[in-house]
Amino acid sequence: MARVKISSVPTIRRLPSYLHIIEAAQKEGKDFISGTVIAEELELEPIQVRKDLAITGISGKPRIGFPVAELLDAITKFLDWHHTHRAILVGAGNLGTALAGYAEFNRHGMSILAAFDSDSRKQGTRINGVEVFPLEKIGEKVKELEIELAVLTVPSPYAQETTEVLLAAGIKAIWNFTNIKLKVPKGIIVQKEDLSSGYAVLSVKIARNRN
Amino acid sequence: MARVKISSVPTIRRLPSYLHIIEAAQKEGKDFISGTVIAEELELEPIQVRKDLAITGISGKPRIGFPVAELLDAITKFLDWHHTHRAILVGAGNLGTALAGYAEFNRHGMSILAAFDSDSRKQGTRINGVEVFPLEKIGEKVKELEIELAVLTVPSPYAQETTEVLLAAGIKAIWNFTNIKLKVPKGIIVQKEDLSSGYAVLSVKIARNRN
Known part of the structure; x- marks a missing residue:
């Protein structure tokens, strides 16, 4: 079996923080969350947020942002956190x-x-x-x-x-x-x-x- | 006072592992350590190691590698670990x-x-x-x-x-x-x-x- 090597470790390390913020948005009843809001909350550059979240296959819509429910689902699955x-x-x-x-x-x-x-x-x-x-x-x-x-x-x-x-x-x-x-x-x-x-x-x- | 923002967080996060390996080389009496050896030990690409260590201002010499004592000193100072x-x-x-x-x-x-x-x-x-x-x-x-x-x-x-x-x-x-x-x-x-x-x-x- 080959050694498991994964790229984008820094991105993966940040995903739990994204999850945290997006879950909070969901609790507040929001359907969309903007990349700029996420960036400010995490003290990251907006471009970094877009690049990080692209790894999950979800992209934001101009002026609307990211769909909260879809994004939560995509991050959870990307991290394999839907499995025990x-x-x-x-x-x-x-x-x-x-x-x-x-x-x-x-x-x-x-x-x-x-x-x-x-x-x-x-x-x-x-x-x-x-x-x-x-x-x-x-x-x-x-x-x-x-x-x-x-x-x-x-x-x-x-x-x-x-x-x-x-x-x-x-x-x-x-x-x-x-x-x-x-x-x-x-x-x-x-x-x-x-x-x-x-x-x-x-x-x-x-x-x-x-x- | 402005918020303290630092770039290259992933590099900084890796520096303690470099320190660990280079200290071990010093204990073994080595004066130089090659980037390739460090890379193998940490399961990183050699180019990544060179880029990471460049942040400390020390660069390796072809075929010889990095000077162990200088590199230890440079990493320790970069991390501010010479202060209490x-x-x-x-x-x-x-x-x-x-x-x-x-x-x-x-x-x-x-x-x-x-x-x-x-x-x-x-x-x-x-x-x-x-x-x-x-x-x-x-x-x-x-x-x-x-x-x-x-x-x-x-x-x-x-x-x-x-x-x-x-x-x-x-x-x-x-x-x-x-x-x-x-x-x-x-x-x-x-x-x-x-x-x-x-x-x-x-x-x-x-x-x-x-x-």
Whole structure:
């Protein structure tokens, strides 16, 4: 299987913000929303908004804007958020617990069905409603619950060995919150979440403001 | 004061990953690192790497690559990570606790000096070494500790009212982990961290892989 490469990652990263604004417009009973309004709300250039939304196949009409219902549907489908992604959480520490309670994920098709932790004091408890099992149960639960996605929030020194367990269990997609670049075979999807990226942007803004 | 707008956000978001790889090369005793090696490691196109690194003012030499020490220094300075950013954490829940213990931030100049929470049971305790104070202490502590940055991890319904407290205390930069688009005066920096962005990219990759 070839490595999954996708273009326009920056556009895809912005789509959830668009969704947020367009959902708000729908709640206000609007049938159309202008690209300029979206641009102002998100502090983007209008041309950027048009380019971003073109990826979904929907284009705006001059003076009227984008059709709200169609656009919501198109973004949701583009992001595959009309499907449920059955997930497990591996590492029931503070970050894992925070993610288990993050309502936005649930709203967008991610369903965390079980958590795993090596700490026996956590096993059998629930974090934000999700039951915690020992790591040894991963293989069994992945099959039983038909899991396709693992959210990895173990301490970084355990990241690679835990990944081996996930791969052996048949997991094909890993959302990696550790600092480690995981070694995986081709065809396995790894999305690395790096909080340093946001901190980098913030730091540059602070520096510009200081000068 | 004008709103701080920066171009090349996607490039800036990638710089911490470059830093990571180039630091590893330095530890291995290398004086030069080739753009192609960096590109392979990060699964980017070599042309993208050259364009990204050009932002720091350093360019590679044909067949030799980029000078490791110079490049590290240039990236660190570009990101303003040679300065210390004195920060507070507002909201000592699971996410806040996880961030307080995130070693990467400390390594890159962010120093979380105090935490705040409305829950009196948390006040006086420490989360990952950071003392928790009542929200009423924000004004006093921001002055005393010369804070420039607030990391906002309160529940979303309290995001805007907490922001008012931060603004009154003289905070000029907020790293916003809530779902709320904060209303702030011009000149105040808000960096919104949206975990849905990473989930969006991951979802698209999973969908492509499925087809």
